[in-house]
Amino acid sequence: MILNDTIVALATPSGSGAIAVIRVSGPEAINIVSPLFVAKSKKELKKQPTHTLHLGNIIDGARIIDEVLVSIFHGPKSYTGEHTIEISCHGSQYIQQEIIQLLIRNGSRSAEAGEFTLRAFLNGKMDLSQAEAVADLISSENSASHQMAMQQMRGGFSNEIQKLRQELLNFASLIELELDFAEEDVEFANRDEFQNLVTRIQQVLKKLIDSFAVGNVLKNGIPVAIVGEPNVGKSTLLNALLNEERAIVSEIAGTTRDTIEDEISIGGIGFRFIDTAGIRETQDIIEGLGIKKTFEKISQSQVVIYLLSADKLGHAELVSASQESETPKSPDASGQGDVAFTKNIQVELRKIHNQFPQKPLLIIVNKVDTLEPKELENLQQELEVISRGVEKSQYLLLSAKTGMGVEELQQKLLQFVNTGELRNNNTIVTNSRHYNALLSALEEINKVQQGLNDNLSGDLMAIDIRQALYHFGEITGEITNDDLLGNIFANFCIGK
Numbered sequence: 001m002i003l004n005d006t007i008v009a010l011a012t013p014s015g016s017g018a019i020a021v022i023r024v025s026g027p028e029a030i031n032i033v034s035p036l037f038v039a040k041s042k043k044e045l046k047k048q049p050t051h052t053l054h055l056g057n058i059i060d061g062a063r064i065i066d067e068v069l070v071s072i073f074h075g076p077k078s079y080t081g082e083h084t085i086e087i088s089c090h091g092s093q094y095i096q097q098e099i100i101q102l103l104i105r106n107g108s109r110s111a112e113a114g115e116f117t118l119r120a121f122l123n124g125k126m127d128l129s130q131a132e133a134v135a136d137l138i139s140s141e142n143s144a145s146h147q148m149a150m151q152q153m154r155g156g157f158s159n160e161i162q163k164l165r166q167e168l169l170n171f172a173s174l175i176e177l178e179l180d181f182a183e184e185d186v187e188f189a190n191r192d193e194f195q196n197l198v199t200r201i202q203q204v205l206k207k208l209i210d211s212f213a214v215g216n217v218l219k220n221g222i223p224v225a226i227v228g229e230p231n232v233g234k235s236t237l238l239n240a241l242l243n244e245e246r247a248i249v250s251e252i253a254g255t256t257r258d259t260i261e262d263e264i265s266i267g268g269i270g271f272r273f274i275d276t277a278g279i280r281e282t283q284d285i286i287e288g289l290g291i292k293k294t295f296e297k298i299s300q301s302q303v304v305i306y307l308l309s310a311d312k313l314g315h316a317e318l319v320s321a322s323q324e325s326e327t328p329k330s331p332d333a334s335g336q337g338d339v340a341f342t343k344n345i346q347v348e349l350r351k352i353h354n355q356f357p358q359k360p361l362l363i364i365v366n367k368v369d370t371l372e373p374k375e376l377e378n379l380q381q382e383l384e385v386i387s388r389g390v391e392k393s394q395y396l397l398l399s400a401k402t403g404m405g406v407e408e409l410q411q412k413l414l415q416f417v418n419t420g421e422l423r424n425n426n427t428i429v430t431n432s433r434h435y436n437a438l439l440s441a442l443e444e445i446n447k448v449q450q451g452l453n454d455n456l457s458g459d460l461m462a463i464d465i466r467q468a469l470y471h472f473g474e475i476t477g478e479i480t481n482d483d484l485l486g487n488i489f490a491n492f493c494i495g496k
């Protein structure tokens with residue numbers, strides 16, 4: 001990592017647009033751009049005050065490349081903390097490249113991914129968790145992920161960690177001071193006060209650690225698997241939820257072979273729907289692989305939608321609960337197909353439920369547009385029977401084709417999400433690196449607690465306190481190394 005040179009990159013997306021922004025940052029940024037810019041006012045860019053905007057031409061010798069707006073930031077008063085120039089040019093890719101090449105010929109270098117924000121971090125403009133939040137903010141696509149990233153970028157999480165760290169540090173210093181007076185048996189660090197602090201740190205850490213369960217799903221979108229027998233309308237439902245023709249739909253059973261995923265926002269929260277290959281006994285190797293994948297997707301999902309087709313149900317005459325474990329006959333063409341079919345569904349459902357007992361199951365009957373009102377009544381009863389014994393299940397009727405009941409489904413899905421932490425504006429941990437550091441910090445704090453219980457000597461306790469401090473420092477970036485920074489910032493886009 002070379003950090004004392006001047007870097008340049010396009011800050012706006014690659015491609016052509018109305019306007020593009022090229023950003024230059026580093027000790028020579030102003031000196032490099034100044035002679036390449038002729039202001040309409042004829043004023044020299046170099047002499048302009050910080051945070052001012054100037055209209056003029058970017059020139060390459062006698063040639064004018066573009067008419068642009070240039071902003072100037074004098075370090076350390078800038079995003080990166082370095083001298084920074086931003087050039088807003090016309091959004092042609094040709095112009096963008098001509099200007100960037102010109103800047104490179106005149107002494108700047110192409111920035112690496114995340115290098116502007118890396119510099120902001122290294123220059124103390126933000127701590128590491130705030131820098132990570134910048135990337136999350138850029139990729140946020142709904143209200144929930146936006147709110148969490150914004151809170152973290154503005155330092156909510158960092159402040160909480162910093163405060164604990166500072167208090168713990170004060171105690172560590174006092175305890176370590178005792179070591180210098182070991183012979184005199186003095187206690188600079190009041191043990192009762194220390195116990196209070198340790199208890200408080202444990203509580204905060206536990207709260208933050210618990211929030212990750214929510215934060216992780218809210219950030220990545222709540223995965224919802226749509227499963228069921230072939231041809232029940234899983235892909236049609238996916239399309240209805242996404243409001244686009246995302247998956248191929250046909251009357252041929254076994255249309256979907258591989259899983260198809262896409263995300264939408266419902267009530268500000270991201271849901272990732274996973275359409276799967278219909279579950280059935282099959283000789284087809286590829287279809288079989290698809291079905292295997294379906295079960296993988298169920299295990300990864302937060303909620304399972306088990307879809308049924310109304311045109312196959314409709315007979316209230318059902319198997320009793322005691323027979324449930326019996327292997328069902330496969331549906332046949334002899335007219336008794338429906339009963340066997342329903343029994344089949346019961347077995348299928350219980351299979352899923354037994355394999356994933358904690359997973360909420362939404363049993364949904366699709367194609368209700370094909371039923372007569374009287375048949376609908378029977379269906380209600382039938383569903384009661386089908387879902388009996390499958391805890392955490394709810395059922396719902398809909399038609400993916402007409403859209404009836406789809407909104408109700410969305411509302412039901414929202415009920416599975418705990419949005420309390422979001423509403424209360426609590427700090428929510430969304431980053432697994434932070435989560436792991438918090439777990440390690442708690443482990444060390446628990447050792448400190450044990451030390452207090454055992455009346456352990458200060459020198460031994462100091463070791464665990466230092467370890468806990470180390471893990472706090474990992475989150476905010478006081479403790480770091482080039483590999484870790486490389487990893488974090490390599491996942492940024494170029495120009496950020």
Ligand SMILES: Nc1nc2c(c(=O)[nH]1)N(C=O)[C@@H](CNc1ccc(C(=O)N[C@@H](CCC(=O)O)C(=O)O)cc1)CN2
Nearest residue numbers: 011021023051071073076077078079080081086125134
């Ligand atoms: N054109 C442009 N838009 C942008 C950015 C940018 O770098 N350029 N940002 C980049 O992500 C975000 C805004 N973030 C910024 C943060 C700090 C400063 C800045 O100049 N800070 C100085 C002065 C503060 C002040 O005026 O009080 C400083 O911190 O000292 C600029 C942008 C989003 N929009």
Ligand SMILES: Nc1nc2c(ncn2[C@@H]2O[C@H](COP(=O)(O)OP(=O)(O)OP(=O)(O)O)[C@@H](O)[C@H]2O)c(=O)[nH]1
Nearest residue numbers: 230231232233234235236250254255256278400401
């Ligand atoms: N009448 C009616 N037909 C529907 C409805 N939903 C789906 N269909 C039809 O059912 C057939 C199967 O739909 P798909 O969405 O391909 O079914 P699938 O469950 O994805 O099937 P596989 O991918 O083979 O597992 C298609 O002909 C759809 O048009 C509905 O609500 N009402």
Ligand SMILES: [Mg+2]
Nearest residue numbers: 234235255256
């Ligand atoms: Mg399908």
